[in-house]
Amino acid sequence: MKKKINFFFEKISLILIIFLPIALLVGGGVSTAFEITITIFFLIISINNKDFTWIFNKYFILLLILWSSLIINIFFSQDSSLSFTRNFFFFKNIIFIFALIYFFNKKENLDLIFSIYLIILLVVSFDIIFEFTNKKNIFGFSSTDPTRIASFLKNELKIAHFMLGFLFITIGYFLEKKTQENKVKKFIIYLLFAFFFISILLTGERANSLKGIFILLMFIIFLRYQIIKFKKITMFFFLILTMALYSQSINIKHRFDIYFNSIKKNNIMEAFKETQHGAHYYTAIKIFNAYPITGVGNKNFRNECSKIEYENFDYKKTKERCSTHPHQVYLEFLSEHGLLGTIIIISVIFYILFESIKIYSKNKNSIHLASILFIISQLLPIIPSGSFFTNWNATIFWFNFSILVFFNNKNFKKAI
Numbered sequence: 001m002k003k004k005i006n007f008f009f010e011k012i013s014l015i016l017i018i019f020l021p022i023a024l025l026v027g028g029g030v031s032t033a034f035e036i037t038i039t040i041f042f043l044i045i046s047i048n049n050k051d052f053t054w055i056f057n058k059y060f061i062l063l064l065i066l067w068s069s070l071i072i073n074i075f076f077s078q079d080s081s082l083s084f085t086r087n088f089f090f091f092k093n094i095i096f097i098f099a100l101i102y103f104f105n106k107k108e109n110l111d112l113i114f115s116i117y118l119i120i121l122l123v124v125s126f127d128i129i130f131e132f133t134n135k136k137n138i139f140g141f142s143s144t145d146p147t148r149i150a151s152f153l154k155n156e157l158k159i160a161h162f163m164l165g166f167l168f169i170t171i172g173y174f175l176e177k178k179t180q181e182n183k184v185k186k187f188i189i190y191l192l193f194a195f196f197f198i199s200i201l202l203t204g205e206r207a208n209s210l211k212g213i214f215i216l217l218m219f220i221i222f223l224r225y226q227i228i229k230f231k232k233i234t235m236f237f238f239l240i241l242t243m244a245l246y247s248q249s250i251n252i253k254h255r256f257d258i259y260f261n262s263i264k265k266n267n268i269m270e271a272f273k274e275t276q277h278g279a280h281y282y283t284a285i286k287i288f289n290a291y292p293i294t295g296v297g298n299k300n301f302r303n304e305c306s307k308i309e310y311e312n313f314d315y316k317k318t319k320e321r322c323s324t325h326p327h328q329v330y331l332e333f334l335s336e337h338g339l340l341g342t343i344i345i346i347s348v349i350f351y352i353l354f355e356s357i358k359i360y361s362k363n364k365n366s367i368h369l370a371s372i373l374f375i376i377s378q379l380l381p382i383i384p385s386g387s388f389f390t391n392w393n394a395t396i397f398w399f400n401f402s403i404l405v406f407f408n409n410k411n412f413k414k415a416i
Contacts, residue, residue, distance in 0.1 A: 042099030077297020160208035165396035172370035284326035
């Protein structure tokens with residue numbers, strides 16, 4: 001009976017993992033429902049198998065320390081009702097990581113998961129290019145910003161972030177399937193890689209385009225030689241492709257030239273003060289100065305930022321300084337979690353990240369490298385970012401993090 005129950009929950013969970021990217025395209029609520037269901041089913045499977053060894057895993061314990069800092073943050077929040085749900089239920093992300101690892105440990109699951117992801121990426125990339133050409137996507141949706149592409153996300157202008165979240169791990173997986181032994185397959189993978197990367201650049205998302213370029217360059221540099229034999233030529237090709245798209249696309253050129261032209265007229269700092277991000281960053285820094293130890297509490301930036309003491313007319317967009325978050329991950333940590341929370345969050349994530357880098361240097365696995373680079377790209381300083389704790393962003397982040405932890409743990413290396 002237990003085997004039948006496990007079989008049922010495993011199959012449903014696998015289907016949910018396979019279609020998780022589609023859930024993200026539908027909306028954050030749907031993807032969160034998928035994540036919670038996968039987590040609950042994994043717990044049921046663990047109970048049936050009487051196997052909770054994963055709770056003694058050192059990475060699970062480290063992430064519990066991170067979660068503990070979020071629980072403490074609730075008590076110091078300006079409005080604990082805002083922080084409570086986000087902080088308390090962060091625990092689901094930790095279990096989600098180990099639920100994914102459970103399914104990653106079966107090679108047949110991985111083949112199916114990443115084959116479907118490749119198809120989804122292909123469809124989304126085609127839709128991005130279709131919308132770029134026709135001003136509407138294949139379903140007739142139009143972006144609220146004519147200089148940016150929304151694709152299937154409609155009013156949410158973050159489709160490039162979605163692409164980054166799944167592109168490199170998917171390509172990395174197929175590079176590990178001995179494609180280097182088949183020149184035709186190898187060529188197809190490289191061709192798809194270029195096609196997907198072009199679609200990211202065409203979205204008009206400055207921050208995610210820069211992150212994409214960073215990941216790509218690091219991916220090419222650190223990927224083992226047998227997979228990419230002509231690294232310098234490959235890198236040169238992608239740089240020329242990026243420059244060609246920039247020079248030929250009016251929308252892309254317009255998006256970046258806004259900053260370039262401001263910098264030409266003023267110095268970098270003065271140019272930054274003219275942007276809305278400048279107003280967000282300034283406000284976050286002032287909030288951190290006011291609450292340096294504990295911050296104002298997770299999800300509380302949106303309320304605190306409206307106070308008159310954070311108004312500064314040296315920043316052109318000071319009247320637009322308020323948002324749901326400061327649009328930079330470290331400023332989000334510092335303003336909402338203070339030094340105490342920031343040190344704990346960063347220490348846990350970077351400790352696991354540094355272990356991953358050491359393990360990759362020995363094993364040289366492409367999908368492992370892809371997950372490492374995605375996590376690093378989300379933690380780059382200065383560059384604007386989405387909220388670290390928003391469910392939609394968190395699902396993509398912790399999905400990549402689960403791959404990273406998968407390779408860090410010696411017990412989870414049989415499948416790939």
